[in-house]
Amino acid sequence: MAEFTGFRRPDGSVGVRNHVAVIPTSVSASALATRIGADAGERVRATPHQMGADQPTPAREQTERVLAGTGRNPNVGAALLVELGTESIDVEALADRIAASGKPVETLSIREVGGTAAAIEAGTERARSLVGEVEGARRETADAAELVFGVECGGSDATSGIAANPAVGNACDRLVEAGGTASFSETPEFIGAEHILAERCADEATRERLLERVEMRENMAQLMGVDLRGAQPTPGNQEGGLTTIEEKSLGAISKGGTTPVRGMVEYAERLPTGGGLVLMDTPGYDVESVVGKVAGGAQVVAFTTGRGSTTGNPIAPVIKVTGNPKTWERLSNNVDFDASTVISGESLSDVGERLFDLLLEVASGRPTEAEYRRLEEFAINEIQPEELVGLRGEAR
Amino acid sequence: MTPPTGTGTVYDGEPADGTAAFTGYGRADGRIGVRNRLLVLPSVICSHVVADRIAARVPTAVSAPHDHGCAQLGADNDQTARTFTGIGTNPNVAGVLVVGLGCEEIQSDDVAARLADLGVPVRELSIQSEGGSDRTIERGVEEARALLEERRRETAGSLADLTVGIVGSDVQDSTVETADPLVGSFARRVVGAGGRVVVAGTERLSPHAEEAVAAADDAVAEECRKLLERRRRTPARTAGLRRRAAERSFDELSRSWDRLPIRDVLAYGERASHDAGVALVDAPSGFAEAATGLAAAGAQIVVHATAEGIPSGHPIVPVLKVTGDERTYRALSGDIDIDARSASPEAFAERAIGVLDGAESCAERHGLTEFAITRIGPSM
């Protein structure tokens, strides 16, 4: 039986890290959260973002879903929510959503404690005290079935579709076989390959939802009155040999493996444990997409890259996988796994097995290159006002 | 009000018109910076942590982390690229190190080339060509240090040399009744001396397009009308702000620039080029996004009227926080530069000139900055 060791949380979920998260409710408290994260010690992770204090309702609800999900992620042992104090997000309600998982949650209002200087002091103190509450936790053995594995690709080139994505896909198949959940997203990168995914959907509702979401993303190009080719594939994708979005997508979907698609959740919506392969509707923009899956509960992320992306995440370890031998050589400090051996003849099954083993090791505490370097990008996908009117049919 | 903490010196050889003056850093194009920042500019979100690390190791360096640079469509791409050029040419910026990842839509070498064409000392690196984050940080620190130049604050300027940015992030009573009129008095003083004022917040003016167009010069009236109509068709980025603004009169909403005529209308990220007077910048009212738009327009200082007391500063421009709200001032006195309930126009100008001269604003003192670029539509 495949196993790892992790931190059992009060709600039964298992974290692969034991962080204290410092989560701002708006851009007005973000710099403060970063500062507290830097001052309060190694275990503390800030999630600064640029969402305004008074977003339109659908955008605000999405922000709340991301923030609550981030705090609820099993890798977070305790959370400190920071606000200016005038945000439309109700910080206590947000704290309740996180505390429902049984972990300690505190809040801090810059206005209530008397300004920035006082908030740095009080916030650092509260974060340190939360560290004190979680640092006694010990790893225990857990079944791989308790893992939710998020899969991402970024800075793709032709090797992504040939080597790195199929290797990660093979690891996903192994995890699903072991009873776990694998999730991939980036809906714009289904364009041109959606018919293949649709055939793999386990039920009609999932199939319809998938096709509807792909169409919505494709319509964004029309909304902006532009050719999608202005954004996809990117200049780096093209230099790496990818000519069209269809080609990129056909390579991208192989990172989810070959098992049936069990469902498709919203951006940052909770991913089921023991759920098989589940899609999430996210943009293709890597950082926002990874944040969505981690908010959905992914404890570990694999991120394939041909050109060499270096981004990580504050809450979940990100395993960088490349299928490009030159990138493996040049960016060895930022890449964890070499899948280019697929091109030189190693079987996909062998490479997938090695990667699955690495996944369990990372889950059990082995730090990734991005973790060593504290490369922790965080950004929330903001529903744009134009998007609400143009694509989702909301009233102005 | 908070007494000025800096020297607040009034220029000795006061110009004949009696306008108070400041000393700053003269730039090649004749403009005068009031800070001497080395900007480490990530061309994409993927390189922003690397940019932060470089800036942290180089004196006077600041980074400008943002969420963009890739997966954007059409007008959003153009706007992000334009904003990079705008902030890179801000007079407070002594030089720019552009840091890219390598595969992104907005390529770091293109950004650097545009800035070099405009006479900005610039260097450029990308993570993929350097071979990873560690090497990029090491090389970046070297390149940034090479851009550093010993500069003394020695160029005398009058208010005519200023571009003052103004943003009000709300339309609450205390802002409209108390903070804005005080800010407006300073705007009039600057414009009267031949300087420029750039104002953010087009979403609040969209319900009052007729009056705004009437306040605009003939040459830009049509542009102003089109812009505000476009804004009226677009939902506001801040919930309820436009509704509350619609309940106000144009007179109330134009107090922060004392109802001076609108001489020009600028796209977000565009550099101001009008001779003197007020220009309207197509920026939202949220502080971080607005401040970046104003810095890109060329503002050396930003005045932020806030009833809520939003405390963040900006990496490129010093920010003066002004509130008319009593509870906010009491709760956040260390974050507010000017209590508009008690400050006279003279005291305001004195404090502003002190900060122009190098005194730290409240936000500079605690050192927390926010940088954001607005967007138009969804990213891919």
Add this chain to the structure above:
Amino acid sequence: MKGRVLDGCALLMTGRDTVVTALEDLEAVREIALGEGKGPVVLREAVPFGHKVAVERIDAGDHVVKYGEVIGEATERIEPGAWVHTHNCESTRGRGDVRSDGEAVAGGERR
């Protein structure tokens, strides 16, 4: 790896594909044996690692096929051995520029 490696230097993902992927930087005039009774293709130009080479003639407007699927269509006639990329192959998807003007998508077909 899925597919068949040709001459140790190019990958044919499925038998239906009209392009192969270069597994190394390939020089012009290099010959790639296709096997299965087909004659070799001779590269008409240098093709970098990861980029595509046509293994049969693709007429303007015809589909370009990789992974056994349509990845775009030829914007001009592509000869066997030619480099296939954005200069001669374009997407048929996401053409918001064309459709927002009320015109048909270039080339017509959408799945």
